[in-house]
Structures are given as C-alpha cells and as structure tokens.
Amino acid sequence: MTAHDPSHATTVAALKSEVQRRLTYTIGKDNASASPRDWFVATALAARDRLVESWLASTKRNYVEDRRRVYYLSLEFLVGRILIDTLTNLGLTAAMRDALAELGVDLEKLREVEPDAALGNGGLGRLAACFMDSMATLDIAAMGYGIRYDHGLFRQTIKDGWQHEYPEDWLSFGNAWQFPRPEITYDVGFGGHVESARLADGMLAHVWVPAETIVAVAYDTPVVGWRGRHVNTLRLWSARAPDPLRLDAFNQGDHVGALTEQVRAEAISKVLYPSDATPAGQELRLRQEYFFAAASLQDLVRRHMKQSGDIRKLADKVAIQLNDTHPAIGVAELMRLLVDVHGVDWTEAWRITQATFSYTNHTLLPEALETWPVWLMEKLLPRHMQIIYLINAMHLDGLRAQGVSDANVLAAVSLIDEHHGRAVRMGHLAFLGSHKVNGVSALHSELVKETVFRDFHRLYPDRIVNKTNGVTFRRWLLEANPALSGLLAETIGPAVFDDPTKLVELERFADDEAFQHRFMAAKRANKDRLAATIFDSVAVRVDPAALFDVQIKRIHEYKRQLLNVLEAVALYLDIVAQPARDFPPRVKIFAGKAAASYHQAKLIIKLANDVAQVVNADPAARGLLKIVFLPNYNVSLAEKIIPAADLSEQISTAGMEASGTGNMKFALNGALTIGTLDGANVEIRERVGDDNIFIFGLTAQQVEESRARGIDARETIATSPRLAAALDAIARGMFSPDDKHRYAQLVDTLTYYDHFLVTKDFDSYCAAQRRVDARWRDTKAWTRAAILNTARVAWFSSDRTIREYAEEIWKVEA
Structure with a gap:
C-alpha cells in the first residue's frame, strides 16, 4: 500500500480520527495542550485497538478448534518498545506516520518517547520476545508467562567511569499496551506444613497448609504476528497481598507496620533479579520463581x-x-497439582508431567545452573521438597533396577547435591521432568551432552536435541534498519519480508559496483545517526567514515570485553609509538550492564571508560582510535547500534557462549564478525563462508586442554611483547593516574589465574584485527563480504527455530 493508493488515504483518515478520539476521550487533552507522551499514548491505544479484534478472534479459534497449546515460561521477556513493532506487523507504519503528520506530530519522535519494557537482562529475554513474535507469525496457539516487574532490570548510569544502578521506571506513566485482568487471580502459597490423611481406599493424601499466601494478578499484552493474521498473549503476573492494609494496626497508629504484608508480597514482582548475595535476596529469588511458575500452571x-x-x-x-x-x-x-489437587496416581502424574514439559538449557556455567539449599526449599516449599525427594528416590531406584550401580554415577544424576551443603539441582529437575532437552546451537548442544548433562545423556541418549537460536528479522531488519530494508525491497522484492530465504538472491549483487555503493550508503546513514547518538550520550565526536567496531552485551568475564580493551590499549600504544604508520581509523563501541554484585565486571566497565578518557584526549592518537562506552544498554539502543556496526565482536572463551543472538543480528545488517569458534559463530561461519568472517583463538577442545595444563599466564605474557606492554601500562596506572593501583588485582588475576584465557588468545585476536584492517582498506572487498553476510543468514530467523520446536518438540502445526 503506497501513499498514492486510495486505500492508503482511507486508512490515514481513519487512523487520524482514532488517534484524535483517544487523545480527547481517553487522555482528556486537546491538541494544543497535549505533550509528546500524551500523543504517544493516544497513538499506542489507537494501534492497540486495531489488533484487538484479531486477538479475540485468535483466542476464540483456539477454543473452537480445540487446538494444542504451547506455554512458554520465562523469567525474562525483553520486548523493548512495542509501538513500531505493532505498526510494522499490522502493516500500518506508513499510514500512521502520515496520519500523525496531518496532526502535526512526528512518529519518529513518538518512538523515542516510549519507554523500553525492561523485563529482561539480555539474550535470554530477547530470545523469548523473538519467539513470541514468531509463534504468533506462524499461527501457533501460544501464551507466554512471566512476571510484570515494577522496575525490571536496573537503569545504568556511568559516573566517573563507574556503573551506578537506579530503579528502571518504565511503568511510571502506565503501560498503554497491557490489559489488566483483576478478575484473573491465583493464590500462591509459601511455608507452612504438610498434613497427611488416609483416604477410604487406603491411599495416603497430602494437604499443604501454607503459612503465607500471595495473590498473583494477571496483566495481558497482545503479541501480534506478521501481517496481523494471528495474535497471541503475553500474560505477566503481579504480586499482591490478600489484605493490603491491616486496618487495626493502622488505626492504632502503626502506619508503617500496617503495610508490612503488602510490602513483603509486592517485593516479589518489584525488581528483576534482585541481588542474591544475602540470604534474604536468595529467598526472594526463589519466591519469584515459584510465584510465577505456580500462577502460570494454575x-x-x-x-x-x-x-x-x-x-x-x-x-x-x-x-x-x-x-x-x-x-x-x-x-x-505440576506433580502437586496432579496428585494432591486432581487425585491422579503418582505413576500417571509423572508420565503426564514428562510428556508435557520440555526444557531449554542456555548455559554451561555452573553458577547459572541453579541450585537451592535444601533448608530453604523445606522452609518455603515443604510439599514440593517432599515431591522432589520422591521423584529422586524413584528415579534412582529405577536406575538401580536397570543395573546402574556405580555410586558416582548415581550421585551425579541425583536431584540432590550432597557435596556442598545439600542443595536441589534445578537443572537436573528440569531435565528429568522433560521429554526433550535442547541446547541453543550445534556446538552448545554437543557440549551439553559432554559436560553438564554427560551422565544423564548416557542414561537417556535420545532426550537432548539441538535448536539453534534465531532472531525476528522483522524487528532487526525491517524496523531497526529502514535504509537497508528499503534497498532490499527495491532490489530483490518486498516478498523477502515474508520469506527470509529470498535474501540469498542478494548474492548476485555482491560484486555489482552500483549496488555496493547503495549498500554502503545505507550503512553510512546508520553510522551518521549513531554518531549523533554517541555525541548526545557521552559528548564524544566520532568519524562515521571510521570502522565502527562494536561489542554490546552483558558484561561478563567469559564474554571477554577485557580482551577487547587490552587490544585497544595495545593499538593505542602502537599508534603513539609509530606516527609514520598507516592505521585505519577505528571507533570501538562498548555497551552492556554488569550485575549489581559482580565487582570484576564493574571494574572492567571502569577500565574501558578510563582507557577511553586517555585515548580520546591524546593528540598523539591523531583521532585514529576512539573508544566509547554507551550507558544503559537496552533494546532501543541496540536498534541504533546494530545497523551502524561494521565489525561485530563475538569473542567469548570458546565453549562458554551457548549461542548468542547478537551475532545473528549484526550479520543480518551487514556487519562482519570477529569471533571465536563458540556458540552460533560456528554455524554463522558455515553459512557466510570463511572469507567473510574473522575467526581466531582456541577451540572449545583446546580451551579444555589448555586449562588442564594450568591457567598461570606468566609464560604466555613473556612471549607476547604487545600483551606485556598493554598489561604493564594498565598496572602502572597509565589510565588511572588518580589511583595507580586500581587495576593491580585485575592484572594479577590475568597473570596468575587466567581462567577465561584472555592472554592465551590475545596474539591470535590481534592478528585477526590486523586482517580486519587489511580488508577494511579494500572497500570493495569489505562491501562484498558485508553484502554476503546479509544474503546468507536467512537460516537464523526465529521463524525457522520455532518451526523446529513446533514439529520436533511441541508436536503442534505451524
């Protein structure tokens, strides 16, 4: 539909009227007094109105056709801004832009007014959001379940180079997209005791009598698929106290004490990932997880x-x-509901449970495979602890009956870890209670079989399967990169947005000089926009003609932002020491949040900012290297950074990144990857070709072999003059003149206990960066590789991933 179509004019007129009506009768403002936020809410509500009929029709059809349903349980849903996503999937973006223009309002400015729904930490939550989009697009009857956090992940600010955390206030002006469902509530119990009674048939029944009850209240957000044909629901739970105010205490003057129960209850849905560094924080985490799982299952x-x-x-x-x-x-x-509430016998209940659940493993990191102390489980969930004990006993008895007698094997697959203060292994419970367990990239799934679930895999060899992650191209290409999207539609046709496999048709233009020029012009427009954002955010001027070298992700030692910073220091020292050498201009861009209690990650943020301050101000660097750390990384910032990136940093220690999805988004938008053979990088290389990616470093197997030989890096450092010089500059305070010993411990850790093998991969990484320099100097060769990256990554669509889940795990028709 174009601006010259009569239907377009009709739609524009209708949208204009709907926005105006919402502004007047819902917001209660006239055009002259309306603020940008008022216009955003009116526009969002008008867009929401357009999908409600389809939402109701989809829900009704699910009932009428008695469709098999998929329920996606996730503690995170990093949905980001919703307005443009909804308009895009409904095919209304152009019409809404024109309608607002007639009202004197700029849609792009409204886009910036909308807060990010900060309901996730990173890849896990963003994947869940992509999957919800794809399930709706593929017409799967699905519902997402999570928590409606009042504050979500913290808002990050950088002061004097240090990260500071503040509450994220995304709900401070309400949420135009949600539908409160105060009539849909469930009681969720905690603590108390279990009573047993013998039934008339001789069976023993158990009744859990909780000491505390929290009320879960539903809030629904419609999730519309591509072309608006099907709409699913994201249902988020908010915690409330059954009696929010103890009136007797209030009337006696205890105004604070009267609200104690309300505060305790609402803490559950107050903040995403409260720190678990204290016993109280750990208990709150478990309360959150049970709260949303229990409400969702009920x-x-x-x-x-x-x-x-x-x-x-x-x-x-x-x-x-x-x-x-x-x-x-x-x-x-679910076992409690089946056995205690619905009277299903244990064996049948366990069969139902295993056939219903499937589990996605996202990590090989031991700290991310949750365990809960037995004492805490017994305190908060006494009946569940009984059930877990019985599941475990029957599991181990069954193995013994099959001839498994090795005590070490039985201990390894037990749901209870007896070695570290007795703890419940939640990964083991998820594995045992599911009929399928999947990793999220080919390499990761094999490592799952070889490491964290090695013994389980030997006992249940058909249970672990692979489902390589994907991303929704509609958001990360059509919405985030309209310049490139327009070029694709003009060159290979708009059908590419219905069928991403048509991207392969772009290959025939990879050597076309005119197309290369237009492709890089689109990239330059995105770089100009990002350069403006960088200046507005951190007051650093960068040259859009320089190579934009980007690493944006959660700050963690295994993701190795530190390796990137070390190479930047080495490059800076080279630039200063070799003024006659031709260095291609480069801008290193970092963004990401460190967990509030993760001191080492926060120190890495400080180092990146300290190095940036020195490098950016040094005239001897001649502007050839600029470093920026953009604060408060979120989906909306990613939508600006990814289309502008030339180089995508995917440099985790091999064998530690499950998949990654940022790597897919960058490649889709024509960035070349520099990375280890880790996660989905392996599959990206297979598809884009060795010549169009920069691979370096140890493989996963070599990482294990290297660690087995020891992680003392003194010998490695001694054989690498550039690494030694970079570490020395950091250690002696070149970048921290106010505190010359600030990074002494960090350098000591790299020297004597380099678990993530930063030093081992340093020279290989530097060599790969010099290959990047050489390719960047050859503009035609670089552009050809960038085009081929976009052309060859259609397989990484989340639609493909969800089709695989639907056919092979969920057994639903897509």
Whole structure:
C-alpha cells in the first residue's frame, strides 16, 4: 500500500480520527495542550485497538478448534518498545506516520518517547520476545508467562567511569499496551506444613497448609504476528497481598507496620533479579520463581479443564517450554497439582508431567545452573521438597533396577547435591521432568551432552536435541534498519519480508559496483545517526567514515570485553609509538550492564571508560582510535547500534557462549564478525563462508586442554611483547593516574589465574584485527563480504527455530 493508493488515504483518515478520539476521550487533552507522551499514548491505544479484534478472534479459534497449546515460561521477556513493532506487523507504519503528520506530530519522535519494557537482562529475554513474535507469525496457539516487574532490570548510569544502578521506571506513566485482568487471580502459597490423611481406599493424601499466601494478578499484552493474521498473549503476573492494609494496626497508629504484608508480597514482582548475595535476596529469588511458575500452571490447568474437562489429557493438549532453569520448580508444582489437587496416581502424574514439559538449557556455567539449599526449599516449599525427594528416590531406584550401580554415577544424576551443603539441582529437575532437552546451537548442544548433562545423556541418549537460536528479522531488519530494508525491497522484492530465504538472491549483487555503493550508503546513514547518538550520550565526536567496531552485551568475564580493551590499549600504544604508520581509523563501541554484585565486571566497565578518557584526549592518537562506552544498554539502543556496526565482536572463551543472538543480528545488517569458534559463530561461519568472517583463538577442545595444563599466564605474557606492554601500562596506572593501583588485582588475576584465557588468545585476536584492517582498506572487498553476510543468514530467523520446536518438540502445526 503506497501513499498514492486510495486505500492508503482511507486508512490515514481513519487512523487520524482514532488517534484524535483517544487523545480527547481517553487522555482528556486537546491538541494544543497535549505533550509528546500524551500523543504517544493516544497513538499506542489507537494501534492497540486495531489488533484487538484479531486477538479475540485468535483466542476464540483456539477454543473452537480445540487446538494444542504451547506455554512458554520465562523469567525474562525483553520486548523493548512495542509501538513500531505493532505498526510494522499490522502493516500500518506508513499510514500512521502520515496520519500523525496531518496532526502535526512526528512518529519518529513518538518512538523515542516510549519507554523500553525492561523485563529482561539480555539474550535470554530477547530470545523469548523473538519467539513470541514468531509463534504468533506462524499461527501457533501460544501464551507466554512471566512476571510484570515494577522496575525490571536496573537503569545504568556511568559516573566517573563507574556503573551506578537506579530503579528502571518504565511503568511510571502506565503501560498503554497491557490489559489488566483483576478478575484473573491465583493464590500462591509459601511455608507452612504438610498434613497427611488416609483416604477410604487406603491411599495416603497430602494437604499443604501454607503459612503465607500471595495473590498473583494477571496483566495481558497482545503479541501480534506478521501481517496481523494471528495474535497471541503475553500474560505477566503481579504480586499482591490478600489484605493490603491491616486496618487495626493502622488505626492504632502503626502506619508503617500496617503495610508490612503488602510490602513483603509486592517485593516479589518489584525488581528483576534482585541481588542474591544475602540470604534474604536468595529467598526472594526463589519466591519469584515459584510465584510465577505456580500462577502460570494454575492458569493453564484451569484453561485446559474448561476446554477438555479431563486432567489426564493434559499432555495431549498442552506443551510447556521451560526457558532455562528459572521455571524448573514448575515440574514439582505440576506433580502437586496432579496428585494432591486432581487425585491422579503418582505413576500417571509423572508420565503426564514428562510428556508435557520440555526444557531449554542456555548455559554451561555452573553458577547459572541453579541450585537451592535444601533448608530453604523445606522452609518455603515443604510439599514440593517432599515431591522432589520422591521423584529422586524413584528415579534412582529405577536406575538401580536397570543395573546402574556405580555410586558416582548415581550421585551425579541425583536431584540432590550432597557435596556442598545439600542443595536441589534445578537443572537436573528440569531435565528429568522433560521429554526433550535442547541446547541453543550445534556446538552448545554437543557440549551439553559432554559436560553438564554427560551422565544423564548416557542414561537417556535420545532426550537432548539441538535448536539453534534465531532472531525476528522483522524487528532487526525491517524496523531497526529502514535504509537497508528499503534497498532490499527495491532490489530483490518486498516478498523477502515474508520469506527470509529470498535474501540469498542478494548474492548476485555482491560484486555489482552500483549496488555496493547503495549498500554502503545505507550503512553510512546508520553510522551518521549513531554518531549523533554517541555525541548526545557521552559528548564524544566520532568519524562515521571510521570502522565502527562494536561489542554490546552483558558484561561478563567469559564474554571477554577485557580482551577487547587490552587490544585497544595495545593499538593505542602502537599508534603513539609509530606516527609514520598507516592505521585505519577505528571507533570501538562498548555497551552492556554488569550485575549489581559482580565487582570484576564493574571494574572492567571502569577500565574501558578510563582507557577511553586517555585515548580520546591524546593528540598523539591523531583521532585514529576512539573508544566509547554507551550507558544503559537496552533494546532501543541496540536498534541504533546494530545497523551502524561494521565489525561485530563475538569473542567469548570458546565453549562458554551457548549461542548468542547478537551475532545473528549484526550479520543480518551487514556487519562482519570477529569471533571465536563458540556458540552460533560456528554455524554463522558455515553459512557466510570463511572469507567473510574473522575467526581466531582456541577451540572449545583446546580451551579444555589448555586449562588442564594450568591457567598461570606468566609464560604466555613473556612471549607476547604487545600483551606485556598493554598489561604493564594498565598496572602502572597509565589510565588511572588518580589511583595507580586500581587495576593491580585485575592484572594479577590475568597473570596468575587466567581462567577465561584472555592472554592465551590475545596474539591470535590481534592478528585477526590486523586482517580486519587489511580488508577494511579494500572497500570493495569489505562491501562484498558485508553484502554476503546479509544474503546468507536467512537460516537464523526465529521463524525457522520455532518451526523446529513446533514439529520436533511441541508436536503442534505451524
């Protein structure tokens, strides 16, 4: 539909009227007094109105056709801004832009007014958002379940180079996209005791009597698929106290004490990932996880009983996907509901549970495979602890009956870790309670079999499968990069947005000089925009003609932002020492948040900012190297950075990054990857070709072999003059003149205990960066490689990933 179509004019007129009506009758403002936020809310509500009929129709069809349903349980949904996403999927972006223009309002400015829904930390939550989009696009009857955090992940500011955390206030002006459902509530219990009674048939029944009850209240957000044909629901739970105010205490003058129960209850949905550095923080984390799993399971069981009336048919009509171990307590909760509430015998209940659940593993890091102290589980969830004990006993007895007698093997697959103060292994519970367990890249899935679930894999060799992650091209190309999207539509046709496999047709233009020029012009427009954002954010002027070298992700030692900073220091020292040498101009761009209690990650942020301050101000650097750290990384910032990137840094220690999805978004937008053979980098290389990616460093197997030989790096440092010089500059305070010993411990750790093998990969990384320099100097060769990256990554669509889940795990039709 174009601006010259009569239907376009009709749609524009209708949208203009709808926005105006919402501004007047919902917001209660006239055009003259309306603020940009008022206009945003009016526009969002008008867009929301357009999808409600389809939403209701989709919901009704799910019931009428008695469709098998998918429930996606995730502690994170990093959905970002919703306005442009909704308009894009409804095909209304151009019409809404024109309608607002007639009202004197700029849609792009409204886009900036919308807050990010900060309901996630990074890749896990962003993947969940992409999957929700793809499930709607593929017409799968699905619902996402999570928590409606009041503040989500913290808002990051950088002061004097240090990260500071503040509450994220994304709900301070309400949420135009959600539908409160105060009539949909569930009681979630904690603590108390379990009573047993002998039934008339001689069976023993258990009744959990909680000491505390929290009310889960539903809030629904419609998730519209491409072309608006199907709409699913994201249901988020908010915690409330049953009696928000103790009136007797209030009237006696204890105004604060009267609200104690309310504060304790609402803490559950107050903040994403509260620090678990204290016992109270650890307890809150477990309360969060059980709260949302219990409410979600009660809700989906209620829906199933309403539709089928037979709890024993649950696995025939329902598939539940556990996104990481956070919702794993749901396995024990479903057993409780089946056995204690619905009277299903244990054996049948376990069959139903295993057939219903499947589990996605996202990490090989031990600290991310959750465990909970047995004492804490017994205190908060006494009935669930009984159920877990019984699941474990029957599991181990069954293995013994099959001839498994090795005590070490039985201890390794036990749900209870007896070696570290007795703890429940939630990854083990998720594995045992699921019929399928998947990794998220080919390499990761193989490592899952060889490492964290090695013994389980030997016992259940058909349970682990691979489902390589994907991203929604609609958001990360069509919305984030309209310049490139327009060029693609003009060159190979708009059908590419319906079928990403058509991107391969771009290959025939890779050597076309005119197309190369237009491709890089689109990239330059994005770089100009990012350069303006950088100046507005951190007051650093960067040259858009320089190579934009980008690493944006959660700050963690295994992701090795430190390796990038060390190479930047080495490059800076070379530039200063060799004024006659021709260095291609480069801008290193960092963004990402460190967990509030992760001191080493926060120190790496400080180092990056300290190095940036020295390098950017040094006239001897001649502007050939600039370094910027952009604060408060979120989806909206990523949408500006990714289309502008020339080089994508994917440099984790091999064998430690499960998949990554940023690597896919960068390649889709024509950035070349520099990376280790880790996560989905392996599959990206297979598709874009060795000549169009810069691979360096140890493989996963070599990492293990190197660690086995020891992680003392003194010998490695001694054989690398550039590494030694960079470490020495940092250690002696070149970048921290106010505190020359600030990074002494960091350098000592790299020297004597380099677990993440930063030093081991340093020379290989530097050599790869010099190959980047050489390719960058050859503009035609670089542009050709960039075009081929875009042309060859269609396989990394989340639509493909979800089709695989649907066919091979959930058994639903897509």
